[in-house]
Structure formats: C-alpha cells, structure tokens
Amino acid sequence: MVISIIHSARFAAKPLLGRSIMSASASLQPKFDKLFGKVDELKSQFIDILGSAVEIPAVSGDESLRPMVVKKAHFLVEQLQRLGFSDIQLKHLGTQPPPVEDPNLQLPPVVLSRYGSDPKKKTLLVYGHYDVQPAKLSDGWETEPFKLHVDEKKQLMRARGATDDTGPLLAWLNVVQAHREAEVELPVNLITCFEGMEESGSLGLEELIAEEAGKYFKDVDAVCISDNYWLGTKKPVLTYGLRGVNYYKTTVEGPAADLHSGIFGGTVAEPLIDLVQVLSSLVDSKGNILIDGVAEMVAPLTEKEEKLYDNIDFSLDDLNEATGSKTSLYQKPKDILMHRWRYPSLSLHGVEGAFSGAGAKTVIPAKVNGKFSIRTVPDMDSKKLDKLVIDHCDKVFKKLGSPNKCTTELIHDGAYWITDPHSPSFTAAAKATKLVYGVDPDFTREGGSIPITVSFQQCLNTSVILLPVGRGDDGAHSTNEKLDISNYMNGMKTMAAYLHYYAESG
Numbered sequence: 018m019v020i021s022i023i024h025s026a027r028f029a030a031k032p033l034l035g036r037s038i039m040s041a042s043a044s045l046q047p048k049f050d051k052l053f054g055k056v057d058e059l060k061s062q063f064i065d066i067l068g069s070a071v072e073i074p075a076v077s078g079d080e081s082l083r084p085m086v087v088k089k090a091h092f093l094v095e096q097l098q099r100l101g102f103s104d105i106q107l108k109h110l111g112t113q114p115p116p117v118e119d120p121n122l123q124l125p126p127v128v129l130s131r132y133g134s135d136p137k138k139k140t141l142l143v144y145g146h147y148d149v150q151p152a153k154l155s156d157g158w159e160t161e162p163f164k165l166h167v168d169e170k171k172q173l174m175r176a177r178g179a180t181d182d183t184g185p186l187l188a189w190l191n192v193v194q195a196h197r198e199a200e201v202e203l204p205v206n207l208i209t210c211f212e213g214m215e216e217s218g219s220l221g222l223e224e225l226i227a228e229e230a231g232k233y234f235k236d237v238d239a240v241c242i243s244d245n246y247w248l249g250t251k252k253p254v255l256t257y258g259l260r261g262v263n264y265y266k267t268t269v270e271g272p273a274a275d276l277h278s279g280i281f282g283g284t285v286a287e288p289l290i291d292l293v294q295v296l297s298s299l300v301d302s303k304g305n306i307l308i309d310g311v312a313e314m315v316a317p318l319t320e321k322e323e324k325l326y327d328n329i330d331f332s333l334d335d336l337n338e339a340t341g342s343k344t345s346l347y348q349k350p351k352d353i354l355m356h357r358w359r360y361p362s363l364s365l366h367g368v369e370g371a372f373s374g375a376g377a378k379t380v381i382p383a384k385v386n387g388k389f390s391i392r393t394v395p396d397m398d399s400k401k402l403d404k405l406v407i408d409h410c411d412k413v414f415k416k417l418g419s420p421n422k423c424t425t426e427l428i429h430d431g432a433y434w435i436t437d438p439h440s441p442s443f444t445a446a447a448k449a450t451k452l453v454y455g456v457d458p459d460f461t462r463e464g465g466s467i468p469i470t471v472s473f474q475q476c477l478n479t480s481v482i483l484l485p486v487g488r489g490d491d492g493a494h495s496t497n498e499k500l501d502i503s504n505y506m507n508g509m510k511t512m513a514a515y516l517h518y519y520a521e522s523g
C-alpha cells in the first residue's frame with residue numbers, strides 16, 4: 018500500500034541578522050548570514066525535535082519492536098507535512114525474507130518526499146535511516162538510551178540514534194525549516210529517501226531504488242548521505258569509500274531443551290562448546306581472518322593508493338580516545354587506517370540462546386546462534402565469500418565429530434563502495450565545510466557500511482557523497498552514543514551551504 022499526503026503551509030517570516038561570513042561568494046553571503054542566524058535561533062527547537070524522535074525505539078533488528086520502527090516512519094511523515102514537503106509517500110516493501118522468526122513480518126516503509134520541483138534547479142536526493150541499533154540501560158548506559166539526555170556541561174546530546182542516524186537525518190529537515198523561516202529559497206529540489214532497515218541490511222531498498230529510478234527518482238542529479246562520522250574529534254571529513262558487510266549466523270543445536278549441567282554435563286555433546294570451537298576457528302587475536310581464500314580476494318595495495326594515507330590527520334591517540342583504551346592492534350596511523358578502510362575484518366558479535374544474565378545459572382543451552390560478520394573490501398566477491406565461510410564452518414564442525422547439528426547462513430549482505438572524490442558535489446561540500454569550520458576537510462574512507470550507497474550510484478547513475486555530521490568518538494552502535502551540539506548545529510550550516518554551492522556548480 019502507498020499513501021500520499023500533500024501539504025503546503027508556509028511559516029511566518031521574521032527579520033534576522035546572522036553572523037557575517039567573509040569567505041562566502043558575494044551573492045551567497047547574505048543568504049548564509051540569514052540561514053546561519055536562523056539555525057542558531059532555532060537551536061532549542063532542533064534539540065527538542067531530536068528528543069521526540071529518539072524516544073521511539075525503532076530497532077530494526079528486534080522483530081518485537083517492528084511496530085516502533087513503523088511508528089517512527091509516521092513520526093517523520095508528520096514532520097515532513099509540518100515543513101511543507103509534498104508528494105510524501107510511505108513505500109511498503111513486503112515481508113521480510115528469511116532467516117526471520119515471524120514469516121509474515123512486514124519490512125518497515127521507506128519514506129519518500131519532495132521539496133520543490135523546479136525544472137531549472139538541480140535535484141538532490143538525501144538519504145538517511147530512521148532505524149537504530151539495539152540499546153539497554155543495563156548495557157552500561159549512563160542514562161536511558163531512548164530518552165535524550167542533554168549534557169549542558171559537555172555540550173552534547175546522548176541517546177541511541179543521536180549520531181546514527183536520527184540526528185543527521187533530522188538535520189536535513191531542520192535545514193529546510195531554517196530556509197523557510199529565514200525566507201531563503203531552497204536552491205535545489207530536494208528528495209528525501211529515509212529507510213527503516215539500514216541497521217539490518219537495507220532489505221528491500223535496492224529493489225525500490227531500481228523501480229523508482231525512472232519515476233520518483235528520475236530527475237536526481239546527485240545523492241548525499243549523512244550517515245557516517247569524522248575520523249577523529251576535531252577535523253571534518255568528506256567520505257568517498259565504505260567497506261561492505263556480510264553478516265552470518267551459525268546455529269548449533271542438539272538436546273530438545275536446555276539441560277541441568279549437574280545431571281547431564283559430561284554425558285551430552287554441548288552445543289555451546291561446539292559453537293565456541295567453530296567461532297574461534299574464524300579469526301585470531303591479532304585480527305587475522307583464518308578462512309582459506311579470503312586474503313587472496315583483496316585488491317593489492319598500489320603505491321598510488323598508499324600515498325593517499327600520508328596526509329590524513331589521524332593518530333594512535335585518536336583511536337585510543339574513541340575506544341577509551343589502549344587496545345590497538347597497530348601502532349602506526351597508516352596501518353590503523355588501512356585496516357579500517359581497505360582490508361577486511363571479521364568480528365564476533367554475540368551468541369543468541371546462551372546464558373548471559375547475572376548470577377551463575379548452571380544450564381546447558383540446547384540451541385545457540387553465533388553471530389559474526391565480515392567487513393568486505395575491493396575486490397571481494399560476496400557470493401564467493403559466503404561459500405568460503407559456510408564451507409569453512411562445516412569443515413571445522415565436521416572435524417569435531419559431534420552428534421549435534423550445525424548450520425551457517427548469511428543473514429544479510431551489503432556491498433563496499435568507492436568513488437572519485439572530484440565531482441561537483443564533493444567540491445561544493447568541501448567549500449561548505451571550509452566556510453563553516455574554517456579548515457579544508459580530509460578526504461577519507463570509512464570502515465562501516467551503508468549497503469545502499471552502491472545501489473544509488475549504479476541505479477540512478479549519479480555521484481554519491483558522504484557528508485558526516487558526527488565525530489569519531491560518538492559511540493555509534495555502542496553505549497552512551499552521543500552527538501555534540503556543535504556538530505549538530507555546524508552540521509546543519511554545512512548542509513545548508515552545501516546546497517547553495519552545489520546549486521551554483523557547473
């Protein structure tokens with residue numbers, strides 16, 4: 018089902034003086050003055066709107082919370098209506114493919130909308146995701162993860178989704194609000210594409226993009242994604258590459274139900290003991306992937322590529338600061354960056370079905386699912402990788418001679434992406450960054466994944482840029498995720514300036 022809602026209210030204008038931007042081109046300077054002043058003026062409203070959004074626990078990976086993901090989509094529709102976006106549509110993507118507990122589980126809708134449709138203007142598509150990673154206070158959060166905590170002393174906002182990706186997504190809407198209230202015309206036609214499944218592999222979105230390439234998205238000139246982070250805490254970056262991710266589940270099952278370890282320990286084959294053997298055969302403590310054939314798929318490092326790492330503003334201290342530890346596997350910044358950006362990594366994420374609570378429960382779990390993922394890089398072939406991983410797990414389990422049953426399957430995959438950072442869109446973003454932060458941004462790749470980036474680039478035949486809002490120490494996916502208030506505010510100013518510079522570009 019597709020719903021469409023049209024709304025066209027305008028806000029009252031208020032005269033306002035912004036701070037003077039000496040380096041803006043002459044015709045843009047008055048606009049930036051007005052816009053930046055308006056962003057500053059609306060600061061508390063922008064914080065409040067983030068507060069309302071993060072209260073909805075839109076965890077796409079938790080089937081029981083799917084209604085909350087849908088609720089957040091409706092929340093966004095309300096905001097888009099309020100701001101005068103048109104042609105607002107909730108695109109439904111059908112049922113979630115297996116592996117899934119509920120075979121009728123519906124994928125969350127993709128929220129599409131437009132702001133302006135002037136054929137004389139360029140059309141920019143902004144993508145963001147409204148789903149979030151799971152979070153519980155008991156994981157070690159200082160405050161409730163689904164309640165925005167504004168730390169006045171540290172000038173930051175803490176909540177799940179603050180930086181990944183609710184804050185940056187709302188920043189785009191706030192930029193439109195600032196234009197409306199400052200009475201500055203939006204220089205481009207804007208299309209929004211907000212999904213609710215990014216943290217779970219963007220299931221169904223690629224098909225939608227292909228379907229809408231000649232329809233809703235037909236006039237798109239460029240795509241901008243704000244869903245990643247600066248490398249460190251001080252210097253802004255623009256990002257031209259991402260790793261991909263293949264996420265797997267290994268299930269070991271045996272006894273019909275959980276057992277008492279005093280009664281059955283030593284007499285039955287324990288699924289968790291088998292699973293630990295299989296998982297430990299995948300990777301060693303130095304981060305080396307132990308699956309035959311994986312290293313051979315990685316593109317060799319060229320001299321030209323190696324040079325790109327020379328002038329990046331990044332140190333071992335930045336990594337230590339972000340992790341709150343001294344646990345780096347590498348000491349040289351170049352090695353750290355290469356292992357984050359251009360080499361694959363295998364991470365073990367957790368075991369479903371295993372005892373994990375407080376106390377000392379003496380149970381033998383009957384069925385356990387080990388979760389792990391591999392970050393992929395050029396030139397790895399996703400399907401070939403699946404085969405190598407599954408064959409490896411089968412082989413290791415077989416060697417155990419266990420009567421239990423072991424299966425390994427792919428839960429979702431997303432491709433790596435790399436582009437040439439010399440498009441007009443990158444140039445506009447670099448100018449906007451310099452204007453707002455007073456420094457030229459570093460051009461970086463990113464170790465995380467945004468599965469849909471490649472689909473936008475290929476299906477719409479456009480340039481894609483990653484324009485991050487948050488910092489490297491924001492704790493995305495971790496406890497105490499935060500977004501610094503200055504990054505939220507300056508992020509909006511950078512986005513606003515980017516729109517104007519991009520509109521002016523050739």
Ligand SMILES: C[C@H](N)C(=O)N[C@@H](Cc1c[nH]cn1)C(=O)O
Pocket residue numbers: 181182215216217218244245262264431464465466467468493
């Ligand atoms: C970089 C982006 N903000 C992000 O966090 N992406 C996720 C995507 C994902 C894929 N499977 C689960 N999540 C990531 O890189 O982990």
Ligand SMILES: [Zn+2]
Pocket residue numbers: 150181216493494
């Ligand atoms: Zn994420």
Ligand SMILES: [Zn+2]
Pocket residue numbers: 146181182215244245
């Ligand atoms: Zn994200």
